Amino acid sequence: MPSGDATRLQASDTARTVPALSRCLRRAGQPSSGVVGFKDGPDTALARQLHERGLVDANTLRLCLDEVRRRRAEGAPAALAGLLVQRRLVGLEDLLALTQRQGSDPTQQPLPARFGPYERVRPLGQGGMGAVFEVRHSLSGETFALKTLTQAALLSDGSEERLRFQREAELAVRLEHPNVVRVADYDLGGSIPWLVQELLPGGSLQERLRHGPLPPGEVVELGLVLADALAHAHVQGVIHRDIKPDNVLFDAEGTPKLTDFGLALGVDGSSLTQSGMALGTPGYMAPEQVTGLHAHGPATDVYG
Secondary structure: OOOOHHHHHHHHHHOOOHHHHHHHHHOOOOOOOOOOOOOOOHHHHHHHHHHHOOOOOHHHHHHHHHHHHHHHHOOOOOOHHHHHHHOOOOOHHHHHHHHHHHOOOHHHOOOOOEEOOEEEEEEEEEOOOEEEEEEEEOOOOOEEEEEEEOHHHHHOOHHHHHHHHHHHHHHHOOOOOOOEOOEEEEEOOOOOOEEEEEOOOOOEHHHHHOOOOOOHHHHHHHHHHHHHHHHHHHHOOEEOOOOOHHHEEEOOOOOEEEOOOOOOEEOOOOOOOOOOOOOOOOOOOOHHHHOOOOOOOHHHHHHO
């Protein structure tokens, strides 16, 4: 990773707080009490509630809101909740308690329409912890696939999910192979981390298999190129650990690409997996994955 990214990664504590702030603030309909000089909005409403409950003094809130406004003017993502928690001025539990009093679910708050220079076009898929969108670069007009964490992941002790997401990005950027999805950009230090990859509109291998077995010649060709992609990953010190048809996508020309390094680890064995924990997809997991052992290596991927 670029050397400057190490500093940006220290902001992980802010990730779980932004949705909690926005939801209780939008529902506070009273006019501003003069705590801050901002026009009414989510940050102002949160500031008002924190001040009314004696959690943060008015002067500190003004200074923090000025900082939020400055960061946004510079084009950086910023929210009052994240800044307050990052500076240890208020606890996440207090923010969540405020949110719960408002009677809405923070995990249902929408993700932003823009991530840095990338504008959301349409959703491509979403699971419990991650979401993928087609995005367009605001300057070049080029389209990509952007992967980020869901609000549920960011709020439900999102530190582990965020670290796993960071790990995925760090490992994926090592790989430069025609049959491995290309990482174009990423930001891991903002309130919501994101990873931008090439857009693969040709569907997955799993989708193709739903129409029946592939011709033998195509199977051989596919096996060769994916084996070469895995060999490249292993040389670069990356074990995928979740090889399955859903994680093989095709570009517009039909070239297969190995994707989704969310469960990957280095060949040095470094990962976020606790001892005895089995991670992977049943039916494609090697025996050492099923038992939760850490003796994972290139053979783990070959088994899949």
